[in-house]
Each structure stands twice: as structure tokens, then as C-alpha cells.
Amino acid sequence: MLRQQGTPLKSILCTFVFSLFISLMGIKGWASSSFYSSTSSSSVKNDKSVTILRTSYQTIFSHLHRTDITPGAVIASPSTNQPNYFYHWVRDAGLTMMELVSLYQLPLPPEKRSLIESYIQAWINFEIQNQNTALKTSNLGEPIFTVTGEIYPYPWGRPQNDGPAIRAITMTLFAFELIKQNRLTEAKRLYRSELPAVSPIKKDLEFTSLHWQEPSFDLWEEVKGDHFFTKMAQRTALLLGAKLAQTLNDHAASSFYLNKAKELEPSLQKHLNSARNIIVPTRNPIGGWKGKDSELDSATILALLYFSLGDGFFDLQDSFALQTAAALEITFSQIYSINLQTKIPDHTLSPGIGRYPEDVYNGSGFSEGNPWFITTNAFAEYYCRLANQNPRGPYAIQFRAKAQGFLNRVLVHSNTQGQMYEQFNRYDGYMQGADNLTWSYVSYLRAYRSCQSTAQYQKLISQIMTTL
Numbered sequence: 474m475l476r477q478q479g480t481p482l483k484s485i486l487c488t489f490v491f492s493l494f495i496s497l498m499g500i501k502g503w504a505s506s507s508f509y510s511s512t513s514s515s516s517v518k519n520d521k522s523v524t525i526l527r528t529s530y531q532t533i534f535s536h537l538h539r540t541d542i543t544p545g546a547v548i549a550s551p552s553t554n555q556p557n558y559f560y561h562w563v564r565d566a567g568l569t570m571m572e573l574v575s576l577y578q579l580p581l582p583p584e585k586r587s588l589i590e591s592y593i594q595a596w597i598n599f600e601i602q603n604q605n606t607a608l609k610t611s612n613l614g615e616p617i618f619t620v621t622g623e624i625y626p627y628p629w630g631r632p633q634n635d636g637p638a639i640r641a642i643t644m645t646l647f648a649f650e651l652i653k654q655n656r657l658t659e660a661k662r663l664y665r666s667e668l669p670a671v672s673p674i675k676k677d678l679e680f681t682s683l684h685w686q687e688p689s690f691d692l693w694e695e696v697k698g699d700h701f702f703t704k705m706a707q708r709t710a711l712l713l714g715a716k717l718a719q720t721l722n723d724h725a726a727s728s729f730y731l732n733k734a735k736e737l738e739p740s741l742q743k744h745l746n747s748a749r750n751i752i753v754p755t756r757n758p759i760g761g762w763k764g765k766d767s768e769l770d771s772a773t774i775l776a777l778l779y780f781s782l783g784d785g786f787f788d789l790q791d792s793f794a795l796q797t798a799a800a801l802e803i804t805f806s807q808i809y810s811i812n813l814q815t816k817i818p819d820h821t822l823s824p825g826i827g828r829y830p831e832d833v834y835n836g837s838g839f840s841e842g843n844p845w846f847i848t849t850n851a852f853a854e855y856y857c858r859l860a861n862q863n864p865r866g867p868y869a870i871q872f873r874a875k876a877q878g879f880l881n882r883v884l885v886h887s888n889t890q891g892q893m894y895e896q897f898n899r900y901d902g903y904m905q906g907a908d909n910l911t912w913s914y915v916s917y918l919r920a921y922r923s924c925q926s927t928a929q930y931q932k933l934i935s936q937i938m939t940t941l
């Protein structure tokens with residue numbers, strides 16, 4: 474620090490002002506009065522965590538409700554330049570709709586439920602069209618479509634075989650919801666036994682069954698090989714699909730998908746590095762980027778959060794999962810200098826979490842990687858879900874505190890309107906990369922949902938929904 478000559482008092486004051494400045498640096502949009510977590514609805518108005526919640530819904534809905542895209546397209550971000558994310562990624566869209574399906578299951582006013590259902594139905598119709606388009610010249614691993622449903626026309630890391638699996642999972646969850654409502658004919662539009670497949674879930678399940686062994690690009694679109702994230706998605710798609718097939722009396726297919734899931738499991742187990750007690754993201758790389766030598770990647774935690782079925786096969790609380798999360802946290806806390814700040818007045822900050830330590834993608838080009846909202850929110854979700862699994866267990870309080878620290882981190886680096894971009898800068902904490910990234914909001918909704926009691930969450934959502 475630069476000290477000017479002066480009276481001791483002046484220099485004390487100077488130190489104080491400077492440290493205040495430091496402590497507010499990069500804190501775009503943060504205001505202490507609006508920071509506190511709500512415990513009662515009276516504080517809702519001034520609570521930044523609720524501001525982000527509202528912004529998340531508002532933004533996701535506004536992305537779905539545009540006149541310049543085909544209904545059902547889910548833009549990754551409105552950004553059309555540096556980077557141009559004004560496209561429909563099958564993965565981002567499937568994960569967004571997964572969250573809408575869970576919202577749809579809440580007791581909401583009927584007009585809100587039908588609005589949400591109309592978004593889900595539009596997405597299904599758009600994906601049916603995308604599947605057919607892809608099958609004409611390519612395959613179902615096509616990762617990106619234009620907002621009017623053409624295949625992304627440029628060279629890209631393709632195929633990305635997590636896409637069809639995620640799409641199948643979300644459609645299957647929705648099909649179960651339709652069955653619950655006795656809307657069998659509509660459920661059968663999503664899954665029919667007919668082969669070659671004519672229904673969208675069956676198409677993705679057949680593709681997954683026949684191609685899971687093939688290498689594809691990872692969710693970060695950089696490395697071609699066998700990925701934990703992709704295969705976890707595939708296993709879950711096949712298992713949920715087997716259950717749906719069974720429910721709809723397609724028994725032969727049900728056992729076929731079940732067998733395929735079992736066949737795939739040993740390859741997932743090979744991602745365990747028992748010496749380090751961690752899950753490694755990629756095996757047998759055959760193309761794309763090299764040099765991810767740490768073999769630490771938040772994608773493994775995302776995979777557990779999105780796809781683990783709690784059936785004893787890669788559960789959240791498994792020791793290698795805990796160890797992977799811990800190793801990632803330590804690594805990111807060391808390489809991103811914003812993480813040196815671990816406190817703001819009255820609040821603790823957990824570190825901002827990036828994709829993987831060797832990352833150099835800065836959101837529009839290449840220099841150095843940064844922490845992302847998706848992954849930082851995911852760590853909040855992870856620790857809340859661990860705490861929820863064993864609420865009276867010895868670690869529940871610690872897990873919740875850690876999770877709150879990750880949420881605080883996100884509250885600090887989002888702006889006053891509660892907006893989130895893709896990344897926040899590792900040095901000054903300002904947001905960068907694609908603005909209003911749909912997936913960032915989805916990741917916040919997931920974290921928030923896991924970190925609140927069900928009653929509190931439902932109450933808040935109902936309040937917010939009536940204002941949207």
C-alpha cells in the first residue's frame with residue numbers, strides 16, 4: 474500500500490478506507506443491507522438471494538418468450554457477439570427444462586402451471602424437429618442448433634453424446650408427470666415401442682444404447698474421449714427409460730435398456746482413481762485439447778448432482794465424491810486471487826469455483842480461465858444436498874455453512890439486478906463472458922431449491938410466480 478506522509482490518524486484512516494475499498498473491490502452490486510438471507514417473507518423484498526431468484530425465473534422465461542426464435546428453442550445467452558451464444562445447445566436446453574419440470578411439479582396457480590407446461594411442450598416439439606434434422610445428415614449427438622432449428626453450420630467439437638441422454642432424461646421425467654395426470658396418450662407421444670424409433674425418447678435411448686461406447690466431446694466441448702459426465706447422463710437416461718418402457722408395457726425394451734445401463738457401469742467405475750481417491754473426468758482421450766493434467770474437473774460434481782439416482786452407484790456422499798469436491802475447492806481457492814478474500818462484513822465467502830484448473834477460456838477468447846456461476850452454484854447445491862441427506866448428522870451444520878459461503882460468493886459477484894453472466898474474473902470478480910447465461914440461472918435455482926426447506930421454497934416460489 475502507498476502511504477502518504479501525514480498524521481498517524483490520517484494514516485489509520487487511510488488504511489481503513491483502503492481496506493474498505495479492497496473489501497468492496499469486485500463486489501459489483503453488493504449492498505450490505507440487502508444481503509441477508511431471508512427467514513420471513515417481510516425480508517423478502519430486500520434480500521439479494523431473492524432478487525437473484527426472481528431474476529433467474531424472469532430471465533429464463535424471457536429467453537423462452539421471444540419473437541425472434543422458434544418456440545421451444547432455448548438460447549444459451551442473448552449474447553450474439555464475443556461470444557455468440559445465441560444458439561440452442563441440446564445440453565443447456567435439456568438441463569433448463571429439467572428444472573422447469575421440477576417447477577411444474579409444485580403446487581402453483583393453474584395459469585402458471587399451464588404457462589410452464591407450454592414451455593416444456595414447445596421445447597419437446599422443437600427437439601423432435603431437431604432430432605429429425607440431425608438424423609438427415611448427421612446423428613443425435615449434434616450439440617448445437619440455430620434458434621430456428623438448423624444444425625450449427627460451423628466446425629465444432631461434435632458429437633457431444635451427453636445431449637441426447639439429457640434430453641431423454643428430461644422428457645422421461647415429464648412423461649412420468651403426464652402418466653401421473655392420467656394423460657397416457659400424450660405420454661405415448663413421447664415414448665412408443667415402435668422400431669425404428671418414431672418417438673423422441675425412444676430415439677435418444679436407442680442412440681444411447683447403441684453408441685455409448687463411442688468417444689464424444691465433453692460438456693466443455695474440448696476433449697474427445699470417454700467422459701464421466703456423459704456416461705453418467707447415459708446411464709441415468711437408460712435406467713429411467715427402462716422404467717418408463719416398463720410402465721408403458723414395452724417390456725422387451727425395458728430389459729434391453731436396463732442391460733445396456735449395466736453394461737456401461739464398469740466403464741464408469743474406471744473413472745475412480747483409487748490412489749488419489751478422486752473421480753477423473755476423462756479416460757482414453759483421442760482428440761481435442763491436451764494438457765488437463767490435474768484430472769480435476771467440476772464436471773464430475775455436476776454429473777453427480779444432475780444424474781446420480783441415489784441408488785448406491787456414485788452417490789453424492791461417497792468418499793471419492795467428497796474428496797473430488799474438496800480437491801477442487803482447494804485448487805481453485807489457490808489459483809484465483811479473488812478467493813483470497815474469504816469474508817465480507819458478517820459473511821463468509823467460499824471460493825469461486827471454475828471448470829478445471831488448466832482452463833484458459835475467458836468467455837470470449839483465450840487467456841486465463843475464471844470461476845463460473847454454474848460451478849460455484851453447483852458447489853452450494855452439493856453441500857446443501859449432503860446436509861439434507863443427513864440433517865442431524867455430524868457434518869450437517871458445516872456443510873450448510875460451506876454451501877451458504879458458495880451462495881454468498883455468487884451474491885457478491887452478480888450485479889444489483891441479480892444478473893449472472895457465465896464467469897466472474899479471477900482477479901477483480903467482475904462478470905464476464907456470455908451475459909445472462911441461461912444455465913447460470915438454472916444452476917442458481919437448483920442450489921436455492923436444495924438449500925431451502927421445501928415449505929419456505931414453495932412459499933417463495935408462489936410469491937414470485939404471481940408477480941411474473
Ligand code: NOJ
Pocket residue numbers: 692693694695834
Ligand atoms: C466455446 C466452448 O463452449 C467453451 O467451452 C470452450 O472452452 C471454448 N469454445 C473453446 O473450445
Ligand code: NOJ
Pocket residue numbers: 549558562564565692693694912
Ligand atoms: C460453453 C460451455 O463450456 C458449454 O458447456 C455450454 O454448453 C456452452 N458454453 C453454452 O452455454
